[in-house]
Amino acid sequence: MSDLRISEAFLYMDYLRMSECIQISFAVCRIGIYTCFRALCCKGPPPARPEYDLVCIGLTGSGKTSLLSKLCSESPDSVVSTTGFSIKAVPFQNAILNVKELGGADNIRKYWSRYYQGSQGVIFVLDSASSEDDLETARNELHSALQHPQLCTLPFLILANHQDKPAARSVQEVKKYFELEPLARGKRWILQPCSLDDMEALKDSFSQLINLLEDHEAVRM
Ligand SMILES: Nc1nc2c(ncn2[C@@H]2O[C@H](COP(=O)(O)OP(=O)(O)O)[C@@H](O)[C@H]2O)c(=O)[nH]1
Numbered sequence: 009m010s011d012l013r014i015s016e017a018f019l020y021m022d023y024l025r026m027s028e029c030i031q032i033s034f035a036v037c038r039i040g041i042y043t044c045f046r047a048l049c050c051k052g053p054p055p056a057r058p059e060y061d062l063v064c065i066g067l068t069g070s071g072k073t074s075l076l077s078k079l080c081s082e083s084p085d086s087v088v089s090t091t092g093f094s095i096k097a098v099p100f101q102n103a104i105l106n107v108k109e110l111g112g113a114d115n116i117r118k119y120w121s122r123y124y125q126g127s128q129g130v131i132f133v134l135d136s137a138s139s140e141d142d143l144e145t146a147r148n149e150l151h152s153a154l155q156h157p158q159l160c161t162l163p164f165l166i167l168a169n170h171q172d173k174p175a176a177r178s179v180q181e182v183k184k185y186f187e188l189e190p191l192a193r194g195k196r197w198i199l200q201p202c203s204l205d206d207m208e209a210l211k212d213s214f215s216q217l218i219n220l221l222e223d224h225e226a227v228r229m
């Protein structure tokens with residue numbers, strides 16, 4: 009073979025090696041870009057939040073719909089009187105509460121217990137500034153709920169609402185009047201003074217309720 013042919017063959021081999029190197033570099037770059045793209049754009053869905061089914065009771069005007077609507081960031085204009093019942097999914101950072109609000113009118117309260125089944129917790133709202141008669145009615149309703157077979161073992165959140173009004177009973181007065189210490193002994197319950205203007209207190213009491221619900225479900229399993 010002439011010298012010219014030999015050097016041509018070497019040149020051709022160099023060319024093949026170089027193009028192989030370029031192809032490998034392109035492949036490495038492609039993998040790198042794909043990995044970066046996946047890391048930046050294709051994050052998996054956030055983990056699902058647990059959902060709990062709650063029942064919300066209390067006399068008409070105690071503030072059930074207003075408090076739940078505010079927790080859902082709905083406009084106060086959307087609050088209408090509840091006839092029958094309504095359901096809201098109230099989102100929190102670590103859970104979603106599916107709250108079934110039952111209308112609190114005299115002629116509806118006798119049907120409350122028909123809607124208790126499947127509840128995992130109870131929210132009882134009272135107007136701390138209401139008349140003596142209404143407060144007594146609220147106390148009787150709360151006692152019936154605390155003793156009802158479908159609710160008696162569940163976590164309770166009792167909201168002493170309307171605390172912004174001058175006539176509002178303090179949380180100590182409510183606790184004594186409602187005889188909560190003896191009645192709710194051994195149960196998981198929270199008594200929270202609140203008003204529509206004090207969302208911090210309200211959210212704090214719901215976080216405590218979510219902790220109680222988590223504990224309760226963990227024990228049941
Ligand atoms: N001042 C005051 N008014 C409230 C409070 N909570 C609710 N209300 C008012 O009480 C009325 C009845 O509220 P609503 O949510 O419909 O009561 P519900 O029947 O228990 O659902 C509405 O006019 C609310 O604006 C509160 O904490 N303070």
Ligand SMILES: [Mg+2]
Nearest residue numbers: 072073089090
């Ligand atoms: Mg209502």
